[in-house]
Amino acid sequence: MNVSLIVVVVVITALVFDFTNGFHDTANAMATSIATGALRPKVAVAIAGCLNLVGAFLSVQVAKTISGGLVDETLITPVVIFAGLVGAIMWNLMTWLVGLPSSSSHALFGGLIGATWVAGGADAIHVNTVVNKVILPAVLSPVVAALIAVTVTYLAFRVISRARPGVVSRGFKLSQTVSASMVALAHGTNDAQKTMGVITLTLITAGMVPVGSAPPFWVVMAAGLAIGLGTYAGGWRIIRTLGKRVSDIRPVQGFSAETTSAAVILTSTHLGLPLSTTQVCTGSIFGAAAGRRLASVHWGTAGRIVLAWSFTLPAAGVVGAAASWLAATGTVGVIVVGMSALAAAAGIYGVSRRTPVTAANVNDVPRRPAADLDLVA
Amino acid sequence: MHIDWTSLVTVAVVAAAAALSVVLLVAFAIVGLSARSGLPVDGPDGGDASGTRPGVGTAIAVLCLLAAGLIVCYGLYLIIT
Numbered sequence: 001m002n003v004s005l006i007v008v009v010v011v012i013t014a015l016v017f018d019f020t021n022g023f024h025d026t027a028n029a030m031a032t033s034i035a036t037g038a039l040r041p042k043v044a045v046a047i048a049g050c051l052n053l054v055g056a057f058l059s060v061q062v063a064k065t066i067s068g069g070l071v072d073e074t075l076i077t078p079v080v081i082f083a084g085l086v087g088a089i090m091w092n093l094m095t096w097l098v099g100l101p102s103s104s105s106h107a108l109f110g111g112l113i114g115a116t117w118v119a120g121g122a123d124a125i126h127v128n129t130v131v132n133k134v135i136l137p138a139v140l141s142p143v144v145a146a147l148i149a150v151t152v153t154y155l156a157f158r159v160i161s162r163a164r165p166g167v168v169s170r171g172f173k174l175s176q177t178v179s180a181s182m183v184a185l186a187h188g189t190n191d192a193q194k195t196m197g198v199i200t201l202t203l204i205t206a207g208m209v210p211v212g213s214a215p216p217f218w219v220v221m222a223a224g225l226a227i228g229l230g231t232y233a234g235g236w237r238i239i240r241t242l243g244k245r246v247s248d249i250r251p252v253q254g255f256s257a258e259t260t261s262a263a264v265i266l267t268s269t270h271l272g273l274p275l276s277t278t279q280v281c282t283g284s285i286f287g288a289a290a291g292r293r294l295a296s297v298h299w300g301t302a303g304r305i306v307l308a309w310s311f312t313l314p315a316a317g318v319v320g321a322a323a324s325w326l327a328a329t330g331t332v333g334v335i336v337v338g339m340s341a342l343a344a345a346a347g348i349y350g351v352s353r354r355t356p357v358t359a360a361n362v363n364d365v366p367r368r369p370a371a372d373l374d375l376v377a
Numbered sequence: 378m379h380i381d382w383t384s385l386v387t388v389a390v391v392a393a394a395a396a397l398s399v400v401l402l403v404a405f406a407i408v409g410l411s412a413r414s415g416l417p418v419d420g421p422d423g424g425d426a427s428g429t430r431p432g433v434g435t436a437i438a439v440l441c442l443l444a445a446g447l448i449v450c451y452g453l454y455l456i457i458t
Binding site: 058132136137140144145148149151152153155156159160162163164167168171172175178182252255256259260263264266267268270271273275 | 381384385387388389391392393395396397399400401403404405406407408410411449452453455457
């Protein structure tokens with residue numbers, strides 16, 4: 001396939017991934033604010049979308065990490081990156097369908113690693129960098145976020161114990177609009193950069209920009225717009241899981257969770273560590289829920305989420321590897337991969353319409369299982 | 378294999394300090410605001426249950442919110458520059 005054409009295909013696919021990243025991760029910033037009523041659902045996603053775009057322009061540290069570290073740029077091609085993106089998009093759509101907040105970042109890394117492995121062999125992957133900048137932060141960040149959030153929430157409840165409930169509720173709801181906005185900004189700085197990094201990596205492998213280059217302006221703008229639009233689309237299924245399926249979140253808990261998430265993500269972004277915003281935010285929400293009362297947390301939901309996390313890297317890797325193998329056969333292979341991905345995406349969307357979750361029913365509380373109702377009766 | 382523990386520990390410590398400071402400052406501000414919101418819950422002299430007078434409560438709230446705002450702005454300044 002013509003080099004310019006495949007670069008265009010990869011850029012479009014990367015922006016589609018960025019869009020799925022946006023609606024997959026809207027919950028990170030806005031789930032608790034929507035659940036506590038601090039913000040109306042449509043207003044929340046509009047604010048998050050705008051701040052994602054702004055955040056994309058604040059830093060390029062993470063983008064540099066991705067385009068200059070995880071895999072050997074001299075051994076991979078734009079076709080490989082295309083295959084990796086397909087793996088990541090498929091995993092994002094599958095987890096969105098079942099309402100699980102899995103990491104878009106790990107889906108991206110998994111897809112790229114799987115595709116690169118098939119195309120360039122194991123030597124094309126910088127294992128040391130992958131462990132240092134992906135796997136270790138992935139394991140540690142949700143735990144650290146949860147520990148910070150549980151401490152912060154516990155202390156916050158102690159401080160406000162003698163304040164008027166009405167003032168506490170109003171005060172923290174107002175504060176949540178600020179903290180949620182900070183998370184949305186942090187999400188823009190962190191996640192939009194991952195797409196910028198991928199597009200820059202593609203341009204480097206195609207010889208269009210020198211090795212070690214920062215993302216060009218048009219890449220920053222396009223990535224910011226794609227993630228902003230995706231966020232505005234609203235991933236209502238995952239918002240419902242994090243807002244209503246983890247615990248009965250109160251405004252003080254939402255504020256603590258969001259502040260913790262913003263602090264962790266912005267600090268890591270400043271140091272160039274590409275953390276998973278989803279894992280940090282989910283860890284913070286569970287921590288904040290446990291900070292009020294350990295028993296109020298729905299640990300079954302936590303188990304399902306952790307299970308999805310453990311499958312993210314390998315599952316996206318397998319799809320990326322298969323797509324890479326097929327796409328490497330030539331132009332027909334690339335077309336087959338693209339059409340298969342489109343068909344799968346349409347199928348997933350079709351299934352999602354059978355039980356739609358929208359801004360209107362996102363705050364519906366889960367029905368108790370039949371067994372519980374029998375016991376009550 | 379070299380693991381960059383320094384960066385990881387830095388993220389944890391800085392994030393913990395920032396989150397703890399901001400949330401507690403806002404919590405103290407809300408306690409302060411609670412003192413100026415009219416009738417007492419069970420406290421004396423128009424104050425809240427902790428006995429804080431409305432004027433003092435307002436001053437505490439303003440100072441705490443200013444401090445929280447400064448921390449957030451400083452964090453943003455570091456990211457942007």
